[in-house]
Amino acid sequence: MGLKMANVISDETIEYVGILAKLELSGQEKEAAKKSMGEMLDYIDKLNELDTSDVEPMSHVFPVQNVFREDVVSNGDGSGSTLQNAPGAREDMFVVPRTFD
Amino acid sequence: MERGQLLSLSAVELGAAVRAGETTAVEAMEAVLGQIEESESIYHCYVTIDREAALEKAAQVQKKIEAGELTGPLAGVPVAVKDNLCTEGLLTTCASRILENFVPTYSAEAVRNLEKAGAVLVGKTNMDEFAMGSTTETSFYGETKNPCNPEHVPGGSSGGSAAAVAAGECFFALGSDTGGSIRQPASYCGVVGMKPTYGTVSRYGLVAYGSSLDQIGPLTKTVEDCAVVLEAIASHDPKDSTSIAREDTDFSGALVNDVKGMRFGIPRDYFGEGLDPEVRQAVLRAAELLKGQGAIVDEFDLSLVEYAIPTYYTIAAAEASSNLERFDGIKYGYRAQDAQGLHQMYKKTRSQGFGPEVKRRIMLGSFVLSSGYYDAYYLKALKVKAMIKKAFDRAFEKYDCILGPVAPTTAPKLGESLSDPMKMYLGDIYTISVNLAGLPGISVPCGKDSKGLPVGLQLIGDCFQEKKLIRAAYTYEQSSKGGKE
Numbered sequence: 001m002g003l004k005m006a007n008v009i010s011d012e013t014i015e016y017v018g019i020l021a022k023l024e025l026s027g028q029e030k031e032a033a034k035k036s037m038g039e040m041l042d043y044i045d046k047l048n049e050l051d052t053s054d055v056e057p058m059s060h061v062f063p064v065q066n067v068f069r070e071d072v073v074s075n076g077d078g079s080g081s082t083l084q085n086a087p088g089a090r091e092d093m094f095v096v097p098r099t100f101d
Numbered sequence: 102m103e104r105g106q107l108l109s110l111s112a113v114e115l116g117a118a119v120r121a122g123e124t125t126a127v128e129a130m131e132a133v134l135g136q137i138e139e140s141e142s143i144y145h146c147y148v149t150i151d152r153e154a155a156l157e158k159a160a161q162v163q164k165k166i167e168a169g170e171l172t173g174p175l176a177g178v179p180v181a182v183k184d185n186l187c188t189e190g191l192l193t194t195c196a197s198r199i200l201e202n203f204v205p206t207y208s209a210e211a212v213r214n215l216e217k218a219g220a221v222l223v224g225k226t227n228m229d230e231f232a233m234g235s236t237t238e239t240s241f242y243g244e245t246k247n248p249c250n251p252e253h254v255p256g257g258s259s260g261g262s263a264a265a266v267a268a269g270e271c272f273f274a275l276g277s278d279t280g281g282s283i284r285q286p287a288s289y290c291g292v293v294g295m296k297p298t299y300g301t302v303s304r305y306g307l308v309a310y311g312s313s314l315d316q317i318g319p320l321t322k323t324v325e326d327c328a329v330v331l332e333a334i335a336s337h338d339p340k341d342s343t344s345i346a347r348e349d350t351d352f353s354g355a356l357v358n359d360v361k362g363m364r365f366g367i368p369r370d371y372f373g374e375g376l377d378p379e380v381r382q383a384v385l386r387a388a389e390l391l392k393g394q395g396a397i398v399d400e401f402d403l404s405l406v407e408y409a410i411p412t413y414y415t416i417a418a419a420e421a422s423s424n425l426e427r428f429d430g431i432k433y434g435y436r437a438q439d440a441q442g443l444h445q446m447y448k449k450t451r452s453q454g455f456g457p458e459v460k461r462r463i464m465l466g467s468f469v470l471s472s473g474y475y476d477a478y479y480l481k482a483l484k485v486k487a488m489i490k491k492a493f494d495r496a497f498e499k500y501d502c503i504l505g506p507v508a509p510t511t512a513p514k515l516g517e518s519l520s521d522p523m524k525m526y527l528g529d530i531y532t533i534s535v536n537l538a539g540l541p542g543i544s545v546p547c548g549k550d551s552k553g554l555p556v557g558l559q560l561i562g563d564c565f566q567e568k569k570l571i572r573a574a575y576t577y578e579q580s581s582k583g584g585k586e
Contacts (some may be wrong), residue, residue, distance in 0.1 A: 047482065075207075
């Protein structure tokens with residue numbers, strides 16, 4: 001990890017992350033993203049100062065376990081009001097742009 | 102009661118006045134709406150206000166109070182709710198273009214708990230877009246201004262909620278805190294704000310940002326209001342699998358004016374470079390005052406403080422990139438019109454719908470979770486998080502509360518922060534580790550700087566020790582009133 005990440009973030013990386021993030025960035029936005037992501041990652045690299053080889057990653061602060069419940073419907077039929085929020089709806093369906101040609 | 106007199110009451114005082122028949126829920130709502138009429142065009146605390154619904158609801162609540170059906174301390178009290186908490190039938194935008202037309206079909210559990218208590222919704226408060234920011238300037242709907250000085254930001258991301266309380270445009274408000282988003286605006290606006298222990302308030306209906314860090318909490322005029330509101334919104338909710346069944350949620354019982362023998366630790370690492378001398382002075386004066394009331398106060402080294410921000414931004418961005426995948430123009434919100442095919446529609450919708458700060462964090466989060474970088478960044482951050490939690494565990498073996506500043510400075514001027522995001526991120530240094538460790542933290546006003554801007558005192562407790570925080574904050578508030586901070 002000797003390399004500064006700012007130098008590692010290439011145009012291809014930004015392109016690839018744009019695909020993962022489902023974002024279409026303009027040329028200007030890509031340049032800005034390259035710069036700010038490089039800066040942030042350089043800063044995050046500070047964590048490498050710490051030896052974490054004996055540390056378990058902590059995703060939750062409490063020793064919680066999966067919470068299970070019976071699969072029972074507890075709310076009413078909200079499909080009408082739910083579909084009212086849809087940018088495109090027909091009968092009781094969401095309308096989406098053409099997916100296959 | 103006339104308006105000025107009404108608006109000077111705390112939420113609890115107002116509730117008592119309504120129950121005593123000295124005023125009504127409708128009169129209280131009219132007072133708040135009158136204040137909004139007067140000052141909202143300057144401060145812009147709200148994204149959405151539904152005056153008619155608010156007055157109608159107030160009238161319904163008043164009837165229930167008179168019929169003896171609503172008897173609690175918050176019955177008839179007008180409340181403002183941050184615009185990332187779902188409210189059934191009322192626009193909920195997260196201050197983003199992508200949710201410009203989203204009307205939830207259900208209310209957040211915390212909002213329902215307040216409704217059950219008889220509090221009456223005024224409207225939805227402005228915030229940083231999707232709670233990403235520290236100034237409320239990343240809102241798609243324009244910035245909120247600090248009622249203490251409108252040339253300055255109110256803080257963020259719950260800036261609209263803090264400003265609405267400070268401006269008398271509500272009697273109390275709800276916010277959400279992922280890295281300091283309740284405590285920091287409370288500090289900047291001179292009100293009380295609390296982030297409870299993770300899991301204390303259900304996150305059901307809170308639009309998720311960093312799910313492992315997000316927690317809903319009160320912004321209020323007084324510590325007493327804070328305790329009473331927290332008591333009302335805390336609940337075990339099967340709809341939120343991280344919600345905790347607590348039995349010690351009678352927080353108002355902790356409003357005790359006595360800190361004799363309580364141990365306070367001041368982390369030396371919170372008082373180093375970057376801390377404004379006036380903030381430092383105000384916070385240390387607060388520590389002296391508690392000492393004068395019989396508290397035991399000493400300094401210690403918390404350690405790892407400089408690692409909290411990089412850890413936080415890695416985890417929060419990773420969770421945000423995942424949580425915000427749902428905004429795709431299909432089920433609700435904005436949809437780009439000029440797209441060819443489904444995939445392009447997703448991309449255009451998200452690119453047009455999200456603002457720059459949100460995109461920045463989604464990009465960073467997608468990167469740290471991507472294959473090849475997951476271990477080096479995301480997993481590393483989860484390990485450092487474990488170390489930070491341990492550092493707090495050690496501190497709470499010795500102390501009841503950790504005492505320090507909320508933020509390194511008072512509220513910056515509008516427009517000063519967005520040009521340098523890194524500097525803005527550094528402003529979260531004292532609040533962020535509290536979220537990483539799941540701890541409760543409270544911000545209490547502790548004086549003003551020479552520009553007249555409020556300073557906040559932060560008290561941090563061990564998990565589930567809100568009562569210690571409330572007791573200490575209440576004692577501080579009561580004893581500083583005498584000296585008139």
